[in-house]
Amino acid sequence: MKPAPFDYVRCANVAEAIAALAGEEGAKVIAGGQSLVPLMAMRLARPTLLVDVNDVGLDGITVEGDVVRVGACTRHRRLERDPVIARAAPLLREAAGLIGYPAIRTRGTIGGSLAHADPVAELPTVLLAAGGSVVVRSAAGTRVIEAADLFTGFLGTTLEHEEIIEDVLLPVAGPRHGSSFCEWSPREGDFATAGVALAIERDDDGRCRALGAAACGIASVPLDCSTLMASALGETSASGAVLRQIARVMRAELGGDTDRADLVGLLAARAVHRAFARSDVPGEAAA
Amino acid sequence: MSQTVNVKLNVNGEAAELEVEPRETLLDVVRERLGLTGAHAGCEQGSCGACTVLVDGELTRSCLIFSVQCEDKAITTIEHFGSPDVLHPMMEAFRRHHGLQCGFCTPAMVLTAIAFLEESPHPTEGEVRSALAGNLCRCTGYAGIVDAVLDGAGVAE
Numbered sequence: 001m002k003p004a005p006f007d008y009v010r011c012a013n014v015a016e017a018i019a020a021l022a023g024e025e026g027a028k029v030i031a032g033g034q035s036l037v038p039l040m041a042m043r044l045a046r047p048t049l050l051v052d053v054n055d056v057g058l059d060g061i062t063v064e065g066d067v068v069r070v071g072a073c074t075r076h077r078r079l080e081r082d083p084v085i086a087r088a089a090p091l092l093r094e095a096a097g098l099i100g101y102p103a104i105r106t107r108g109t110i111g112g113s114l115a116h117a118d119p120v121a122e123l124p125t126v127l128l129a130a131g132g133s134v135v136v137r138s139a140a141g142t143r144v145i146e147a148a149d150l151f152t153g154f155l156g157t158t159l160e161h162e163e164i165i166e167d168v169l170l171p172v173a174g175p176r177h178g179s180s181f182c183e184w185s186p187r188e189g190d191f192a193t194a195g196v197a198l199a200i201e202r203d204d205d206g207r208c209r210a211l212g213a214a215a216c217g218i219a220s221v222p223l224d225c226s227t228l229m230a231s232a233l234g235e236t237s238a239s240g241a242v243l244r245q246i247a248r249v250m251r252a253e254l255g256g257d258t259d260r261a262d263l264v265g266l267l268a269a270r271a272v273h274r275a276f277a278r279s280d281v282p283g284e285a286a287a
Numbered sequence: 288m289s290q291t292v293n294v295k296l297n298v299n300g301e302a303a304e305l306e307v308e309p310r311e312t313l314l315d316v317v318r319e320r321l322g323l324t325g326a327h328a329g330c331e332q333g334s335c336g337a338c339t340v341l342v343d344g345e346l347t348r349s350c351l352i353f354s355v356q357c358e359d360k361a362i363t364t365i366e367h368f369g370s371p372d373v374l375h376p377m378m379e380a381f382r383r384h385h386g387l388q389c390g391f392c393t394p395a396m397v398l399t400a401i402a403f404l405e406e407s408p409h410p411t412e413g414e415v416r417s418a419l420a421g422n423l424c425r426c427t428g429y430a431g432i433v434d435a436v437l438d439g440a441g442v443a444e
Contacts, residue, residue, distance in 0.1 A: 001308070001310050001311050001312060001315045002331055003310040004310070005308065005309075005310055006309055006310060007290070007309060008292065008309035008353070008355050010355075010356070010358075030356075033351055033352060033353075033356075034333060034348075034351055037312075037332075037333070037350070037351040037352070037353075038332040038333050038351065040310075041331050041332050041350070042332065050309065050353075052356060054356065077345070100333075100421065101336070101420055101421025102346050102399075102403075102418065102421065103336065103339050103346035103347055103348050103399070103421055104333065104348065104351075104421065106342075106345040106346055106347055107347060107348070107351065107352065187420070188416075188417060188420040189420045189421050
């Protein structure tokens with residue numbers, strides 16, 4: 001056994017977990033543990049108390065109007081396969097399938113991934129591209145943190161020590177929604193070098209009327225690229241001219257003549273191509 | 288800190304009650320306390336896949352879950368599927384196709400293949416390679432392993 005010694009408490013509800021966190025400065029929440037336990041094995045993390053939230057009941061998936069609510073302990077494997085997610089949040093479904101390996105995805109959770117805030121991770125990038133948010137609870141009640149306000153730096157978030165993510169909120173895909181998560185990794189299932197998440201909505205005439213995009217692997221936080229890719233707005237197809245323009249702008253604005261900026265530019269162009277292809281036929285967004 | 292705690296496990300259908308430290312992983316417990324040494328300790332950080340077991344029927348890295356988290360869960364290790372005297376058909380396929388050399392990755396490879404084929408009984412070669420991407424082998428170059436899994440699925444020639 002490699003981790004430093006710690007105490008362990010399995011909580012039956014969120015209130016218990018919040019109380020456990022409040023009582024111990026060195027306490028840490030464990031959900032899937034697929035990022036935390038490796039850090040503990042290397043003793044880069046040495047929590048004195050693990051607060052297990054696997055049994056607190058945060059694993060539902062519901063659509064409420066134009067918002068899909070995903071419980072924080074929902075595992076990646078379920079996001080890959082759930083029919084509601086496939087229809088309402090196809091970007092999340094695609095990204096979940098790119099995380100690690102099957103044996104990682106059976107344990108890892110969406111809330112854990114967001115709280116861990118790895119700058120090359122898929123789900124923080126999806127949250128930012130989709131314009132989502134998280135509902136967090138503390139003893140004082142709940143508050144909503146928008147994706148743009150959640151990530152502060154390498155493995156850093158605006159979550160307080162005694163706050164727990166309860167739910168993840170994402171906008172429901174529209175009738176002509178198209179999305180794509182494009183990443184490049186030297187080995188299947190390994191951490192991506194970089195990736196681009198993109199979601200678009202098209203109007204009845206096929207014009208791109210809204211666009212949200214973010215990139216991972218290019219900064220210490222997932223980076224909002226919606227403005228850099230705005231030239232796709234108003235377009236009815238992913239023409240060569242549009243793709244070249246986006247690749248060129250991304251490359252120039254994200255570090256110029258570096259391999260990584262080149263890569264992100266190419267991934268962005270690929271994401272635009274796929275998102276348009278997936279929204280060419282109304283109602284086929286999940287294809 | 289780190290008093291031992293009591294944990295009740297169900298491993299390969301048998302109940303086990305143990306006093307463990309919270310920091311003992313499921314891998315530590317099945318190997319060191321229960322003597323089930325088919326799950327191997329490779330990287331112990333989730334990268335190599337050699338420690339893979341089933342927890343409630345799902346592929347799980349036993350190095351990335353603590354045994355105290357496995358209370359009342361059904362643990363299945365490679366020992367459940369066969370023994371040197373009675374090989375599981377997938378073990379036999381690995382033997383026939385030279386899907387192993389040193390054997391370190393083999394128990395987890397076989398277990399991963401069995402679980403994968405239950406969900407995808409007729410995979411393509413590409414799907415087999417994806418399913419095994421999280422299990423590293425440093426000997427074979429994977430060709431024999433992929434052949435063995437396809438044969439085990441009954442889709443090879």
